[in-house]
Amino acid sequence: MVMAEGTAPTEFERLLAGLGGGRRPLEPAVAGELERIVGPENVFRGAAALTVYARDSWPVAALRVHHGRPLPRPDAVVLPRDTAEVADVVRVLYEAEVPIIPYGGGSGVLGATLAVTGGVIVDLKRLDRVLDINDEGLTVTAEAGILAVDLEKALDRAGLTMGHFPQSFDVATLGGLISTRSSGQFSTKYGNIEDMLLAVEAVLPGGRVIRTKATARASTGPDIKNLFLGAEGTLGIVTEAVCRVHPRPEKREPRAYEVDDFGVGLDVIRRVMRTGLRPAVIRLYDPLESAHSFRSHVSQGRCILVFVFEGLGALVDLEARVVAETCSAAGARDLGPEPGRHWLERRNVISGLPEFMNQGLVVDTLEVAATWDRVFDLHRTMVERMRGVKGIISASAHSSHSYTQGTNLYITFLALAPDLGSAESLYYRIWETAMEACLEAGGTIGHHHGIGLHRARWMPAEHGEALEVLRRLRRALDPKGLMNPGKLFGEVG
Amino acid sequence: MSGTRTEGGRADGKSFDLAAQGRICSLCPNMCRFLCPVAAVRKVETVTPRGKATLVGGLGRDETLWSEEAAGVFYNCATCKICLEWCPSGVDLVEVTRGLRERAALDGSAPGPVKALRERLVADRSLYGQASELARSLRRYREMLTPGAKVLYFAGCSTAALHPGLVGAALRLFETAGVKAAMLESEPCCGLPLDLLGYREDAATFAAGLASAVREGGFETVVSGCPMCTYVLKERYPALGVSLEVEVRHLAEVLAGPVPAAALRGAARIREAGDGPGARRRATYHDPCYLGRYQGVYDAPRSLLADVAGLGLVEMDGSGGLAACCGGAATTVTVVPDAATAIAGRRLDEAARTGVDLLVTACPHCLDMLRPAAGKASRLRVADLAEVLAERVGAFPGRGDR
Numbered sequence: 001m002v003m004a005e006g007t008a009p010t011e012f013e014r015l016l017a018g019l020g021g022g023r024r025p026l027e028p029a030v031a032g033e034l035e036r037i038v039g040p041e042n043v044f045r046g047a048a049a050l051t052v053y054a055r056d057s058w059p060v061a062a063l064r065v066h067h068g069r070p071l072p073r074p075d076a077v078v079l080p081r082d083t084a085e086v087a088d089v090v091r092v093l094y095e096a097e098v099p100i101i102p103y104g105g106g107s108g109v110l111g112a113t114l115a116v117t118g119g120v121i122v123d124l125k126r127l128d129r130v131l132d133i134n135d136e137g138l139t140v141t142a143e144a145g146i147l148a149v150d151l152e153k154a155l156d157r158a159g160l161t162m163g164h165f166p167q168s169f170d171v172a173t174l175g176g177l178i179s180t181r182s183s184g185q186f187s188t189k190y191g192n193i194e195d196m197l198l199a200v201e202a203v204l205p206g207g208r209v210i211r212t213k214a215t216a217r218a219s220t221g222p223d224i225k226n227l228f229l230g231a232e233g234t235l236g237i238v239t240e241a242v243c244r245v246h247p248r249p250e251k252r253e254p255r256a257y258e259v260d261d262f263g264v265g266l267d268v269i270r271r272v273m274r275t276g277l278r279p280a281v282i283r284l285y286d287p288l289e290s291a292h293s294f295r296s297h298v299s300q301g302r303c304i305l306v307f308v309f310e311g312l313g314a315l316v317d318l319e320a321r322v323v324a325e326t327c328s329a330a331g332a333r334d335l336g337p338e339p340g341r342h343w344l345e346r347r348n349v350i351s352g353l354p355e356f357m358n359q360g361l362v363v364d365t366l367e368v369a370a371t372w373d374r375v376f377d378l379h380r381t382m383v384e385r386m387r388g389v390k391g392i393i394s395a396s397a398h399s400s401h402s403y404t405q406g407t408n409l410y411i412t413f414l415a416l417a418p419d420l421g422s423a424e425s426l427y428y429r430i431w432e433t434a435m436e437a438c439l440e441a442g443g444t445i446g447h448h449h450g451i452g453l454h455r456a457r458w459m460p461a462e463h464g465e466a467l468e469v470l471r472r473l474r475r476a477l478d479p480k481g482l483m484n485p486g487k488l489f490g491e492v493g
Numbered sequence: 494m495s496g497t498r499t500e501g502g503r504a505d506g507k508s509f510d511l512a513a514q515g516r517i518c519s520l521c522p523n524m525c526r527f528l529c530p531v532a533a534v535r536k537v538e539t540v541t542p543r544g545k546a547t548l549v550g551g552l553g554r555d556e557t558l559w560s561e562e563a564a565g566v567f568y569n570c571a572t573c574k575i576c577l578e579w580c581p582s583g584v585d586l587v588e589v590t591r592g593l594r595e596r597a598a599l600d601g602s603a604p605g606p607v608k609a610l611r612e613r614l615v616a617d618r619s620l621y622g623q624a625s626e627l628a629r630s631l632r633r634y635r636e637m638l639t640p641g642a643k644v645l646y647f648a649g650c651s652t653a654a655l656h657p658g659l660v661g662a663a664l665r666l667f668e669t670a671g672v673k674a675a676m677l678e679s680e681p682c683c684g685l686p687l688d689l690l691g692y693r694e695d696a697a698t699f700a701a702g703l704a705s706a707v708r709e710g711g712f713e714t715v716v717s718g719c720p721m722c723t724y725v726l727k728e729r730y731p732a733l734g735v736s737l738e739v740e741v742r743h744l745a746e747v748l749a750g751p752v753p754a755a756a757l758r759g760a761a762r763i764r765e766a767g768d769g770p771g772a773r774r775r776a777t778y779h780d781p782c783y784l785g786r787y788q789g790v791y792d793a794p795r796s797l798l799a800d801v802a803g804l805g806l807v808e809m810d811g812s813g814g815l816a817a818c819c820g821g822a823a824t825t826v827t828v829v830p831d832a833a834t835a836i837a838g839r840r841l842d843e844a845a846r847t848g849v850d851l852l853v854t855a856c857p858h859c860l861d862m863l864r865p866a867a868g869k870a871s872r873l874r875v876a877d878l879a880e881v882l883a884e885r886v887g888a889f890p891g892r893g894d895r
């Protein structure tokens with residue numbers, strides 16, 4: 001069904017064929033039940049809507065849209081209003097053995113919402129209420145379909161912030177951010193989504209609703225809410241979440257330095273993190289990215305290191321001082337606040353990317369992580385290997401989320417296929433090279449985009465035997481294998 | 494505040510073809526979706542900017558996708574152009590999808606309410622009952638007109654039918670500002686709703702009719718308090734192949750000119766001397782999409798409100814180029830009225846959050862959306878620029894207004 005006629009199947013098409021799991025049309029009676037639950041105006045079965053919901057922000061999906069190649073369509077899209085409706089929808093679909101695909105903002109970049117075996121997409125964006133802002137306890141309770149930008153706006157009005165600012169802030173939902181184990185640009189201070197989540201409400205595969213308890217800390221067995229962090233809809237649908245929030249920062253100050261090379265920059269970050277201080281943002285760009293994004297600030301061949309300090313005024317001053325000392329000891333050149341200001345202003349503007357793709361270029365980003373002892377090598381190995389792939393124009397990286405024990409690498413590649421037909425396979429070749437190099441250099445294959453459809457094939461190599469724990473959990477919670485088939489585990493049914 | 498954007502162009506003034514714009518949008522991560530008012534209330538992915546562009550791309554390759562459902566998607570747009578304001582790629586969705594609305598209008602796949610509106614418009618030549626009746630209702634203002642004047646005041650059917658008091662207010666303001674104005678015997682619809690809904694030929698017929706009436710009157714300038722009317726006359730008539738050959742300006746632009754503004758300020762001061770100064774009142778201003786983003790008029794209404802009406806302006810979260818839509822353009826109100834109402838509610842909430850008790854706009858359509866949204870319960874009064882100014886300079890404001 002998804003093959004373009006008269007051509008050899010592409011990697012994506014072979015992947016779909018490999019997953020198997022034949023599809024059945026949605027029974028009219030089931031569709032009727034869905035309409036009864038959410039109202040006919042919230043059930044979409046027309047070709048136009050299904051075409052739009054056949055994709056998300058995964059570049060392969062975009063490439064296929066661009067090249068006019070088919071993508072698997074869901075059989076219907078439903079938009080429930082609240083947890084009760086989500087539970088009813090899931091109950092009906094589970095009973096009827098129809099695959100269920102949760103959908104947030106569709107900003108995921110690994111094909112995690114593709115309806116590979118058909119089924120029904122449950123779009124959660126009508127669950128968009130902020131239920132409680134507790135200033136004293138510093139928590140927020142909100143429904144899962146709210147866009148991060150809207151949640152943050154509500155908090156801002158109350159003088160608070162969640163501190164979660166992924167670049168996709170304007171397009172991603174709270175539920176999606178939880179379900180992919182996302183990271184925000186200010187994560188070095190505020191933590192990643194797992195550091196923010198206090199409790200979830202979720203609808204389990206059969207339709208049962210569970211809630212975990214929001215508390216400061218607990219010693220009550222393995223933490224149940226953690227199962228939903230990064231589950232990508234395979235274990236249930238998150239309908240509500242309680243998250244930690246912070247008082248809005250009193251002061252914010254950007255600062256940038258130029259270092260001789262990437263290794264010196266990594267060492268500066270490591271030393272800063274050892275002190276226990278937590279600048280909100282630490283970004284180190286390799287020479288190529290430094291030249292590309294900060295052309296007017298940095299000398300050719302050097303690396304730029306951008307910091308943003310925020311919080312209590314005295315703390316900001318202290319962080320700025322310690323960073324200045326560390327940088328000076330490493331022989332870094334102070335570039336002042338301007339590059340950081342520039343970054344703060346432009347950080348969410350994705351200009352150029354769609355234009356590049358429209359010109360036939362293959363563009364994507366991938367994010368990995370490692371401990372300090374490995375990260376320098378990881379950068380070199382991955383970038384060098386990727387640069388060796390025929391057709392690649394550039395592979396470059398920056399580090400943007402740091403920890404006491406290590407950091408991430410965010411790699412961007414740009415490539416040109418000889419013709420439209422081979423763009424997809426070039427994409428796969430680059431990814432394969434990158435993932436293999438990552439595993440070989442001791443990196444973790446995903447830092448914050450999740451696994452989705454695309455990265456599932458590297459899950460066994462990433463986790464080894466331990467993956468069995470997740471597999472069993474999945475089978476126990478979803479015995480019929482209907483929750484977001486093909487994602488995370490690369491299995492259908 | 495930012496200036497005018499070239500239609501179908503980019504911020505840097507370079508324009509590129511609409512098909513390429515559509516392709517680029519379908520490749521974008523939908524970064525502007527949070528600003529799209531229709532997406533914000535309807536939630537369904539199909540109506541987001543990228544959703545629409547994805548469908549445009551699909552239609553280019555698969556004819557079987559074309560249906561009433563697909564056509565409906567392109568009417569699920571408030572035509573607010575806030576996506577264009579934000580878009581780093583300069584994609585103008587309203588223009589990208591215009592051809593598809595035209596196709597739907599031609600082949601009958603446009604939504605039922607759209608077709609009904611077109612029938613009514615073509616029969617009555619006005620959005621609200623017979624144009625001839627509207628003309629009768631405006632006769633009472635005749636004494637305020639100057640026969641043979643070079644300035645044509647064009648009320649527009651929404652103003653004439655729903656807010657006739659604004660006609661009186663505008664004419665009094667002209668009088669105070671020393672602007673001599675005339676009106677047409679009978680005002681036909683400017684054609685904007687037809688143009689917007691895809692009925693290009695009907696719109697062109699309407700445009701030709703109005704243009705010839707304007708030419709016959711020998712006017713040099715057309716002024717209207719309705720930004721949709723001024724936009725269509727200025728920008729769309731040429732695109733429809735109709736030449737008007739007169740200057741077209743919104744009432745705010747004319748009144749903010751140095752001479753009229755000085756006269757209005759003078760009148761306001763005399764009035765103030767009589768009434769005593771009172772506390773400086775605070776207000777917020779809602780930029781109508783068709784006045785701000787479409788025509789780049791941001792400062793004129795603000796300066797009139799501050800200098801003439803003596804108001805302290807408090808800006809909303811989104812203002813100027815990033816002002817949120819009120820839901821009021823012909824498309825959404827006709828096709829998804831509930832969504833339009835919800836959009837108005839969101840804008841009103843933003844206004845309420847400023848803490849002021851007066852919300853001023855400069856468009857009868859915005860007034861129509863925001864006033865009911867405020868309802869009786871809200872302490873926010875929603876008013877048009879013309880009435881606020883007329884009240885201030887002591888001109889007779891609300892005669893006959895509802």
Ligand SMILES: Cc1cc2nc3c(=O)[nH]c(=O)nc-3n(C[C@H](O)[C@H](O)[C@H](O)COP(=O)(O)OP(=O)(O)OC[C@H]3O[C@@H](n4cnc5c(N)ncnc54)[C@H](O)[C@@H]3O)c2cc1C
Pocket residue numbers: 056057101102103104105106107108109112113124144145165166167168171172173174175176177178179180181182183184185231232233234236237238239350448449450452484487522
């Ligand atoms: C331009 C751009 C920049 C980005 N920047 C970042 C970044 O800085 N940091 C980062 O971490 N990510 C980033 N991403 C990736 C993406 O935004 C995140 O993965 C995000 O968490 C996805 O959220 P969403 O609501 O769009 O989810 P979707 O894409 O709709 O779904 C993602 C996955 O979550 C599942 N899901 C969604 N909602 C629920 C729910 N309520 N319950 C259960 N499962 C659910 C889906 O089934 C799917 O498996 C970026 C993406 C783009 C396009």
Ligand code: SF4
Pocket residue numbers: 354517518519521522523524525526542543546576577579580581582583584586
């Ligand atoms: S209008 Fe611009 S920002 Fe919005 S989705 Fe399209 S390309 Fe992206």
Ligand code: SF4
Pocket residue numbers: 528529530531532540541542569570571572573574575576577586587
């Ligand atoms: S013009 Fe306005 S309503 Fe239409 S797609 Fe753009 S943002 Fe949405």
